[in-house]
Amino acid sequence: MxxxxxxxxxxxxxxxxxxxxxxxxxxxxxxxxxxxxxxxxxxxxxxxxxxxxxxxxxxxxxLLNRDGEAEARERVAALGPEPEPRDVLRSVLLEFLPLDESRRQRHLVHMAYFVRFMTEDALRDRIRDAPPELEDLIAMLLPEGRRDEADFLLAGTTGLQGQMLLGQLSAERAIELIDRQLDRLFAPMDRPADRGL
Amino acid sequence: MxxxxxxxxxxxxxxxxxxxxxxxxxxxxxxxxxxxxxxxxxxxxxxxxxxxxxxxxxxxxxLLNRDGEAEARERVAALGPEPEPRDVLRSVLLEFLPLDESRRQRHLVHMAYFVRFMTEDALRDRIRDAPPELEDLIAMLLPEGRRDEADFLLAGTTGLQGQMLLGQLSAERAIELIDRQLDRLFAPMDRPADRGL
DNA sequence: CCTATATTGGTACGGTTGCACCATATCTTA
DNA sequence: TAAGATATGGTGCAACCGTACCAATATAGG
Structure with missing residues (x-):
């Protein structure tokens, strides 16, 4: 040979x-x-x-997706052996923001594929299988597993991603907005769970 | 001539x-x-x-944007002479969801332009001027004008838009998620404003 | 060494692209 | 009616596209 x-x-x-x-x-x-x-x-x-x-x-x-998942897993693992649920969730969400050149390029490329995702059936099927588990994970990490809040939290994060890519939003502001939501969702439970459930 | x-x-x-x-x-x-x-x-x-x-x-x-704005204004006007702030806000947010073929096509086309928005300077400038006023409007419609919640609400809505376009999310579910957020944000104020401010 | 095969290089072809160019037709105004 | 601006049509060109095809090369196993 x-x-x-x-x-x-x-x-x-x-x-x-x-x-x-x-x-x-x-x-x-x-x-x-x-x-x-x-x-x-x-x-x-x-x-x-x-x-x-x-x-x-x-x-x-x-290959891009494989790299992305590996990077994400790495960053979550870097939180330590027994991380707080809130920290894990925060890390997962921040993975969707273009906070460094690697993530920025990855999300940019995803946007480029977006239209094809929607129209070409081959791609469409491939994407419709993965994400439910992501929402499940987020819901699990949330106190009381509030599904509605989990879903909207993820949607909000991807929305912030888009605004950041367009240069409309700074990284600091995006992170701040996410942290505010986490503050609320992880607030002490001595009152009737502010209408999230 | x-x-x-x-x-x-x-x-x-x-x-x-x-x-x-x-x-x-x-x-x-x-x-x-x-x-x-x-x-x-x-x-x-x-x-x-x-x-x-x-x-x-x-x-x-x-032309697409002009049509879109006209349609949106029309739908808000259809709410009546003195609509509730919550109804106006809901109408504005729903404008971002592909709830009919007109809106669906419009958002699809926007996605197609997305990458160009980010890289070509001519387009980039045009888009960076418009949106602050939208966040302002939303914040104004919210009780106490909570800016953080307003920004995240808009981000969440555009995130839901993306999921709907990909066929991952039904219209009913998207609307439900938005209504849950509105329920929370317009909840009666007999308690200390659940950490949104 | 030698040969089979994994790997590389270069090219040629049919098709499409954006656009410039030239000619013609149509209608309004003077 | 003459004329000139507005609008339309068709064609040609150089560049680029994806990919099929043919030849050459280099190396691992016999």
Missing amino acids: PRQVDHEARRRHIAAAVWRLAASGGLEDATIRRVAAEAGVPARQLQYYFGTREDLLLGALE | PRQVDHEARRRHIAAAVWRLAASGGLEDATIRRVAAEAGVPARQLQYYFGTREDLLLGALE
Whole structure:
């Protein structure tokens, strides 16, 4: 057999080029030739490692998500051995905000894929399976597991994400808004649970 | 002078074709030739009424926003002469949800423009001026004008919009979640304002 | 060493893109 | 009616697109 090459590494290298282009100009900028130039490899290599352009975009998205989940898990783990539920929840929510370049680019790329998510059935199915567990997790971390508050909390966080990406909202303000909601939801229970349930 | 033509009507007719294409396949599907075919006019006409493709996309967006604002104002006005603040607020928030085909298409198109909003400076400036007044309005409609709650309420609503567009959330559930938040924020004030301020 | 095969390179093709350009038609005003 | 501005139509061009195809290379197993 001929030279063995680390496929995973090469795919990741190419995928990173897709991310950069998609984040700055949308999916339409991620053409095969442009991605190849951005990655510094011959265009033919993209064909070899990903196949068609559709496969390239899908593959790049999958790698992005994998990286994102790993990063998120890492940050939650960094909270220590037995973290407070509130801290875990806060960490999970903050994962949705573009607080560093890594997260910013990731969310930017997700936005670029958004329209395709909605119209192309292949993508649509893939996304409709994951998120219920996320809402479940948030509800579990909330005192008394208030589902309505959990759902709106998550929605609010993704809303803040959008405003931050548009430059309408500072990181400090976004975090402050989330902390205010957490203050309320984790408030001492010596009164009738302010209408959240 | 020659035949006079209703420019505004023609531009709107063409813009509607842009919306349909952008809503179903993203901005990259809104090529000059495709838009022309969708609108049933020669491609040359797009050049005449909009100029370059960039101008076409910008013009189509502007018409979309104008239509959206008009529709929203109409629905608020339909509440009657002296509506309750809560009803006005609810109406404003529901305007962000894709509750009918008109709003659904409008928000879909906005998503298609999203990445460009973030990167192209021309668009970026245009969007950074409008929204503060919206948050102000919401805060004003809220009892005691709690700014933090107002901001998070708007963020939450746009978050629900995204989930609905992805088919993850039903209209009923989204409205229910908003109404729960309104229940809480408009709750009687016989106790110390549940930590919102 | 040698050969089978994983990997790379380069290119060519049919199709589409945005746009500039030229000619024509149509109608209002002078 | 003459004329000139407004509006329309069609075509051509250079650039780019995705991808199929063919050749060359390099290396691991025999």
